[in-house]
Amino acid sequence: MAAGVAAWLPFARAAAIGWMPVANLPMPVAPAEKNKRQDELIVLNVSGRRFQTWRNTLDRYPDTLLGSSEKEFFYNEETKEYFFDRDPDVFRSVLNFYRTGKLHYPRYECISSYDEELAFFGIVPEIIGDCCYEEYKDRKRENAERLMDDQEDNKDAKLPNMTFRETMWRAFENPHTSTMALVFYYVTGFFIAVSVITNVVETVPCGSVPNQKEVPCGERYTVAFFCMDTACVMIFTVEYLMRLFAAPSRYRFMRSVMSIIDVVAILPYYIGLVMTDNEDVSGAFVTLRVFRVFRIFKFSRHSQGLRILGYTLKSCASELGFLLFSLTMAIIIFATVMFYAEKGSSSSKFTSIPASFWYTIVTMTTLGYGDMVPKTIAGKIFGSICSLSGVLVIALPVPVIVSNFSRIYHQNQRADKRRAQKVQKARLARIRISKTGSSSAFLHSKRNGLFNEALELTQLPYKMNLSNQGSTEDEKRLSKSTSLLESQHHHLLHCLEKTTNHEFVDEQYYQQSYLEGGLQNYPSRSPSLSSQDGVTGTCCTRRTKKHHTPLPNASAPAHMQPLTHTHTHPQGLQELSTIHIQPLSTSRSSLNMRVDEPAPLNCQSSQITTAIISIPTPPVTTPEGDAHLPAGPTHQNVVKVSAL
């Protein structure tokens, strides 16, 4: 329950009077306010600054320091105030949380001091309101990263007991861990450079035999280039295989981008080896050689900046997409316009709209080759509009990409997006848990409360040892855990249950019972009618009920089984199995009243309720927590069933 609306609880309870005429069952007793005292101001002295608030305000959150009895430890007898030797500035936010129900994070405050104060006062940081939560999380993450940076610098000490494979992998990933790794790193870098340069130089026309046309060097010194290529590919293959061997998860390694680049870089060579002198596929073979240029991407292992660039482009995918889309739109529009504008002029190069695309692109990017120029005046006007707008359209998304790049570069390329998503999920999960906590708090205290109330009302000469000890502990636990506010709220929910004759259950139990819906003998109308025939009319039961009031104690176990699935009961008492048991209300109401008052009659046929009254052989009290499960007492001798 949101404690911010605790002040409206009296209203909600008063409004419950609206349910009363509709309810068919008597209502549970309202929780008594045992020590009802007038609301008083309490003084909180935090390092000399005095804060004052109502006691009720602090009681809204009983699981924090100020809301529980823990604050009594800080009570100063002489000055009659609570003294905390903490930061008064942060305390302002803490106190405002009690007042308004929202926790705010002040931006000027250091994140770790704020965290400490929250931890001291027992407040979970997840409760920070949405307005300040982003800021809080950002600062926290920055702090954590800073700490991690410091840690990483000390982490390079070699861990003992690393297998050869793990050492190798670490050498590959962090070249500066050992000399061997560094050597390997530079060697591979060198060979990548050699390979790339070779590919480039291959195509340069070398000095030629005078009477022949110029040939590229690749064709002149075929053998040399082939040897170079082979050597490089050897090195790359060996490197790839070594990485594959050392990778902790080979499957994941094979799927990673770098390994794909490696494979693409060396594959053409092998394919070329296999397919030499085959005329048909030589065309394709030539194309394959293009892929050799991918070797240049292998440099990204050697350069942090390149990796960051790649990551930036990936993360700016949406901006790039937008840029592309808007450019395409503009190109099509202007190409169409130019085409129609230039249609009239003779010998115009704008032969079709796709032909005009080239002009539009060249103009919009302000290249202006001049191979296509408009000749009509209309064409020139629209051409100039085209070049002006080109500048604008391209300039718009670029700052976004740039700022993204610089941000990522400065943060040194951590995968914070992925982490943020996880954290957000975790936060939502925690908030959901605390919300369900409030409703499950009701379910918990319901079970405890039932047990307690039942025991309070009955003077059991037959109280078991179990129940004796259990009750005192339970009482203590109850009085500690549920404040008056909570007990009133639970009473309200209890009244609603009584009004509708259904009970709140938690999610899993609902799933269970929903699935079992077909199986269990749920009370439907007809069986209950038949059972009514089976039992003597309600009037007679009054007398029989009276008979049994001298045994109020025996009803105690009945309280424990509000939902007893008596269909599991071996005795084939048909009435029992079909009648939904709500003995709590009726029997307890009978106990509430003095014995001479007649039990209230509910003569509606659909509301047959029964109480199982058993002979007072010492009843095994059901474990109160398992009110939902078929309880032990079903094995007792069930003596009589009386319909009330």
Added chain:
Amino acid sequence: MLNAIWETEGLQTVGIVVLVFASIKLLHLLGLISFSEDSVEDELELSAVRHRPEGLEQLEAQTRFSRKELQILYRGFKNECPSGVVNEDTFKDIYSQFFPQGDASTYAHFLFNAFDTDHNGSVSFEDFVMGLSILLRGTVQEKLNWAFNLYDINKDGYITKEEMLDIMKAIYDMMGKCTYPVLKEETPRQHVEVFFQKMDKNKDGVVTIDEFIDCCQNDENIMRSMHLFENVL
């Protein structure tokens, strides 16, 4: 000859461009086209409305609360609604917080209408406190009157089965989905049948205020439950 062609073409182009811009401007002047999306002025928010309640003495005289109780009530009220009036959405919001498992908005709607005695769409502190005074400190007659007023949705003095069904569904909605036994479609209807059987003495299909009060006064359960919440404050 080329010059002539260029002249005519140029004039044509210029003419077309001028025409286009002029027509756009004309349409803008006529208000048929608007260039900015939100050219309509923002409506004044209702939150600018402030309401101050009558003085303590008057409220003390009109209700059965003591001064201190009124103070406590007002503080809670003002905390949640700084503007001094509750509108229906806030009301629903507040009420829903007490019933996390179900949907309390329908019942809150009926409650709102019951509290909003002058039907102006908002509940001021006076309405609030008068309603509470009846519910917490009123005689049983007054409470039953209030309950009848709640059930009688169209305030015509009769509770019909449809009205009762609406109310019943609203109450069952508050229970939510996870209940034991599982809520069925016809449960509210059955409950309404039971209610009418009990209340509708002359079986004319509606319950009047007299039938209602009579029947409730004869029912022990209901009588007792009327006194249940008296010690709330």
